[in-house]
Amino acid sequence: MNIQTHIDTAQEPSATQRAYLSIRRMILVGELPPGQKLKIENLRKILDMGGSPIREALTLLVSDLLVERLDQRGFRTAEISPHNFSEILKLRCQLEEMAMRESLAVADQAWEDRLVISHHRMIREPRANVERFEELHKAFHMNLISACNSPVLLKFCNQLYDLNIRYRYLAGKALNYSKRDIGKEHQDIMNAAVDRDADEACALLLDHYKRTGAFLERHFTLEAAE
Amino acid sequence: MNIQTHIDTAQEPSATQRAYLSIRRMILVGELPPGQKLKIENLRKILDMGGSPIREALTLLVSDLLVERLDQRGFRTAEISPHNFSEILKLRCQLEEMAMRESLAVADQAWEDRLVISHHRMIREPRANVERFEELHKAFHMNLISACNSPVLLKFCNQLYDLNIRYRYLAGKALNYSKRDIGKEHQDIMNAAVDRDADEACALLLDHYKRTGAFLERHFTLEAAE
DNA sequence: ATACCTGATAATATCGATATTATGGCTGTT
DNA sequence: AACAGCCATAATATCGATATTATCAGGTAT
Numbered sequence: 001m002n003i004q005t006h007i008d009t010a011q012e013p014s015a016t017q018r019a020y021l022s023i024r025r026m027i028l029v030g031e032l033p034p035g036q037k038l039k040i041e042n043l044r045k046i047l048d049m050g051g052s053p054i055r056e057a058l059t060l061l062v063s064d065l066l067v068e069r070l071d072q073r074g075f076r077t078a079e080i081s082p083h084n085f086s087e088i089l090k091l092r093c094q095l096e097e098m099a100m101r102e103s104l105a106v107a108d109q110a111w112e113d114r115l116v117i118s119h120h121r122m123i124r125e126p127r128a129n130v131e132r133f134e135e136l137h138k139a140f141h142m143n144l145i146s147a148c149n150s151p152v153l154l155k156f157c158n159q160l161y162d163l164n165i166r167y168r169y170l171a172g173k174a175l176n177y178s179k180r181d182i183g184k185e186h187q188d189i190m191n192a193a194v195d196r197d198a199d200e201a202c203a204l205l206l207d208h209y210k211r212t213g214a215f216l217e218r219h220f221t222l223e224a225a226e
Numbered sequence: 227m228n229i230q231t232h233i234d235t236a237q238e239p240s241a242t243q244r245a246y247l248s249i250r251r252m253i254l255v256g257e258l259p260p261g262q263k264l265k266i267e268n269l270r271k272i273l274d275m276g277g278s279p280i281r282e283a284l285t286l287l288v289s290d291l292l293v294e295r296l297d298q299r300g301f302r303t304a305e306i307s308p309h310n311f312s313e314i315l316k317l318r319c320q321l322e323e324m325a326m327r328e329s330l331a332v333a334d335q336a337w338e339d340r341l342v343i344s345h346h347r348m349i350r351e352p353r354a355n356v357e358r359f360e361e362l363h364k365a366f367h368m369n370l371i372s373a374c375n376s377p378v379l380l381k382f383c384n385q386l387y388d389l390n391i392r393y394r395y396l397a398g399k400a401l402n403y404s405k406r407d408i409g410k411e412h413q414d415i416m417n418a419a420v421d422r423d424a425d426e427a428c429a430l431l432l433d434h435y436k437r438t439g440a441f442l443e444r445h446f447t448l449e450a451a452e
Numbered sequence: 453a454t455a456c457c458t459g460a461t462a463a464t465a466t467c468g469a470t471a472t473t474a475t476g477g478c479t480g481t482t
Numbered sequence: 483a484a485c486a487g488c489c490a491t492a493a494t495a496t497c498g499a500t501a502t503t504a505t506c507a508g509g510t511a512t
Contacts, residue, residue: 014297051468056465062289072474098320149309299503
């Protein structure tokens, strides 16, 4: 429910857990569009369970900022807006820079191993399987900052990552990476990180984010203007 | 449930809302000590309501980091530790500085009015009524940064504020303000803010936090060593 | 004596049903 | 014709009960 990007305690998940993961996924990939009303009855049928775990899952999603609760009028998926996107991008850059610097300052061998492994897995995954790739992509980015000795900061970064990826999914095919070599960007960031070169790693990371950000910003601003 | 520090839609609150506020208060002021098991049955008796709103309130508190959920073993209040305290203090300083600068950069007359009013109310409140004073104290601090056009950042600051205040309550009477003039510190921060002097306001604010922080840090570190 | 298994107990997680509350169309009035 | 108030409908919020799961004490085997 929280961070646990790399580990996954393979237990039979509770109904709440299943509901949380399912609904979260549906929101992130856009199956449930922004502003969509979330009727308990509907979700019950889809997920085949009682109302209580659904309510609980939705409540968890509220604090992830992926769902909004209205007085006594139920839940709906969070709205999107150009401003909200800019806000998330900006915060993400600031918090991840903090986290990166702290992480690199105390990073040990175990961290380095984690990082290299997650990078390897990411580049080995065919880009065709979008959701799986995004999962590995997130794992890589979270591992960069994972040595940072601040669970709360990591939690915030994790949340912001999810909020951001939602916009990426919503932009969907419109995303145009043609002028970029994403693979090289990742490689360079990792190299700088392994060298413990915080300035360089942060510069590359923020550039990595801002490139995609600038594109998406334009995309959503234009779309909102329609 | 979210920010709403200054406004309060005076509607009859739902059972969930009541449970959330009650339990949150009990954790913050230390009536429910750190690590305390939270049995639904107990809370039902105390709050006189069904189990569902309680569960939902506890779920909300999980994402406030005030409550922890254990697999299938229920809930308990979050543990405390010197390291956790330092982490919160540090994050708070960094995030509030960001928020303060953004807030002052775009602050308008309405913001200034809000700030002055909340300051006035705070200094008028007798310190005897601790909980009421703390409420006003929080309102003042949140108002400083309230013009910042970033709801997510405000939400984070709000959360961190609550996590921090919990430590203050736990230290309780041990808190020794004798060498400080808290009233003047607040006044100076407000003056700098009203002057839109971001550097000065931030310097004073961080000093304000770090003074209390340094004391509490010592307090909890010593206590943990016992 | 220690460790492991087992059953009784207590607590949780979940469900189905009910009471409460919002919504939207309809009627009557201005 | 437009608007306000009202009623039927649908959805939510909440409750009480049940099934599932963890905990812990007591007993047995090593």
